[in-house]
Amino acid sequence: MPPKRKAAAAKAGGKKKKVEDPPATDSKSDIKKKVEALKTAEKGKKKTYVVDSYYSGSGAVYEDFDCMLNQTNISQNNNKYYVIQLIQSGKNYTVWSRWGRVGEPGANQMTSFSDVSQAIKSFEKKFQDKTRNKWAERANFAPVAGKYTLIEVEQSEDVKEDLKKLSELEAGGSKTTTKSSEYAPSKLDTPTQKLLDLIFDNNMFQEQMANFELDVKKMPLGKLSKAQLAKGFDALEDIETAINNKAGTKKLQELSSRFYTLIPHSFGRKLPPTISDAETLQNKKDMLLVLSDIVIAQDIKREQDETMSQSQAAVAPNPLDVNYELLKCKLEHLAPKSKEHKVISTYVDQTKGGWRQAKLLNVWKVAREGEDKRFAAHDSIENRRLLWHGTNVAVVAAILKTGLRIMPHSGGRVGCGIYFASEHAKSAAYVRSTNNGTGIMFLNEVVLGKEHHITQGDGSLKKAPSGYNCIIAKGRQEPDPKKDTNLVLDGKKVAVPQGKPVNQSKYNNSHFSQSEYLVYSESQNRIRYMLEFNFH
Structure with a gap:
């Protein structure tokens, strides 16, 4: 039987009992800045x-x-x-x-x-x-x-509308959507339409929140503000300090109570659990990060409503198309017969395995607005690799909107950076899929440059050593490097594993079974492909 996954975020590496690849989303400091901006923007507006x-x-x-x-x-x-x-x-x-x-x-x-x-x-x-x-x-x-x-x-009124939709979904109805005849036909291909439906689906958000014992309907607390989420991060920092100082049960109960007061949980009639260890603490951090990303998706949906309400067209624009434009991210659905799709399919087949089996459904080529310019800072570096990054399905819209970022509240065996893997199985173990098994993974071009190799974890790392561009926690196995191929992306050769994992005798004593690739600069990665799987 596969181990039960408590982690909210998907990441490339780390112990399976510890979350190490948090969703790319707003940090506490980011949230606080946005709160101030929101307050300024809302001055003079009447709140509903x-x-x-x-x-x-x-x-x-x-x-x-x-x-x-x-x-x-x-x-x-x-x-x-x-x-x-x-x-x-x-x-x-x-x-x-x-x-x-x-x-x-x-x-x-x-x-x-x-x-x-x-x-x-x-x-x-x-x-x-x-x-x-x-x-x-x-x-x-x-x-x-x-x-x-x-x-x-x-x-706001959209809270009431969201709860109405969730009630209909819980009652067994279909997704609450307006009749397609009321909108202009979508300009998107069918797979991309279905993807947009998924990543903005209230039912999906509800499923993922339920995994954290949160429920936007049954919790009866509406939508937590960004400021409230920031307070939750503060409370977790106090708990972390107490755990590190080996505080007693009474103190940890008091601090946990404060956290649950600030970020209400639905435990039924069960005793609320005390947050008393690093794993539970990281779970709660990841929960807040996922909630923050859901806020980003909801903000996009509110922009969609405003855009559609302001439209002067005789026929309202298709809401899927509006959401797509607001993401500012080009998605090109790849045909299975294309060269890129075949290379990616081989990458999946040769490196998948473990307790999660995955069937590849769709592949999109991704081009986030502005990410190419940021990535160009590393044009002189040639050591590049296409690597896996898994994630929670609830944060996909936010990642497409904002990209992968290094968050102060993230952590893991190789410190605070962006985690990737050269094996599908490694990242797939951390994917949070929908209840019906639909999950999303990314393949990113990562500028590795000069590699610093380690064989033991160090959670304090925040950058590569002087003279190096990345850190690789070398695993006891690695996809056979002799079978690597190259994709040429924007004129650069990018290595893509095509062989099955083979033993790396040089690293037989490594603490890592599979390699983990870490970059500590956000500009060193660029999302190239997004993949939809069915996990079972």
């Missing part, structure tokens, strides 16, 4: 608030009187939320409250007023009772032990 989906009456949220609170305390098995809203319907005002364990509808209460000032007082008193913070001073919210914490969510 959505009435809680469990409220049975009519009306709208009055001004900005809307909050989501959360509290987790592992020692007491508490994992609960509290919603408070002030809802206006004509001249009537209702303070609506709903509370319960995360993942459950919970109980609710409605208190009606004809005087808005009395309704506001009731709302503010309830908020202060639950948080020990004043509503008027919520911008400087300070969490209080034993009380609820304010959770920042990005509320």
Whole structure:
């Protein structure tokens, strides 16, 4: 039986029990910068608030009187939320409250007023009772032990629409799409249309979040803001420090409770688990990175909605085509008879194996806007290789949009860099596919230059030694180098393995069974191909 994969991200190398190749996405610092940019961009714009989906009456949220609170305390098995809203319907005002364990509808209460000032007082008193913070001073919210914490969510009408779609999907319906007759026909080929459907599919995002015990519908917390995700990273850093300092169970429970309060999890009635080891900690970091990438995909979808709503065409543009244009990434579907496809297919067949079997479905040639210019900085270096990088299907849209990046929260046996492998089986072991087995992998041209070889892991590495361009953790086996071929990409020869892995006697004592290739400069890699597989 294959080992159960706890890792969220797919990467090229490392122990199978440890995540080492995080999804390329926003880091904490990136998120914080984006938050500030978002605040600036949103100045003067009216924010939309959505009435809680469990409220049975009519009306709208009055001004900005809307909050989501959360509290987790592992020692007491508490994992609960509290919603408070002030809802206006004509001249009537209702303070609506709903509370319960995360993942459950919970109980609710409605208190009606004809005087808005009395309704506001009731709302503010309830908020202060639950948080020990004043509503008027919520911008400087300070969490209080034993009380609820304010959770920042990005509320808009699309949250309500997303939850509606997810409900329909859970009920067994098909994907919620508008009839094709309402749109112009797509200009994309059929495989690419299906790919776009997949990488922006809410059902797929829901599946991947469920793997982390998160559920955007049952969690009843809307969409966590980028600022809230940054707070989650801060909490994990505190846990990491405590683990390194060998803190006791009580301290780790307190810190884990804080993390679950900031990033609500749906554990059902189970006791929330304490984050007490490096593997669990890395899982949570990867979870936040995946959530950050889902935010990127959702941002693209919001841009799509804006683009389509602003269109003056008699027939609305096809939403798949709009998403494709917003990715700013050219995807060329390769015919199976093409030379490139045949070379890639051989690469797959000769280096696949292990406990995950994969059937190649489609191959696309990839050209990200601007990536060629960045990559050109290494034109003078000739040692290039086409290498594997696996990933979570939920982050594919973000990777196509932003490329692979080195993230401060990433880590692994060869430090903080971008991980690649020369064997399909190595990267495939880390792919997170959909429930029906669809997974995505990338083949990147990697500028290796002068190689520094190691045979033991070193998680502190952040760059190659002086005079070297990369680090290769040499494995005890490697695809037979005698059978390598070359593809000529933009005038450069790029080596492509074509042989089965063979023993490397020189590295019989290596701690790595299969080689891992590390670059510590983002510009040293360029996405060349994207492959769709069915994993079983």
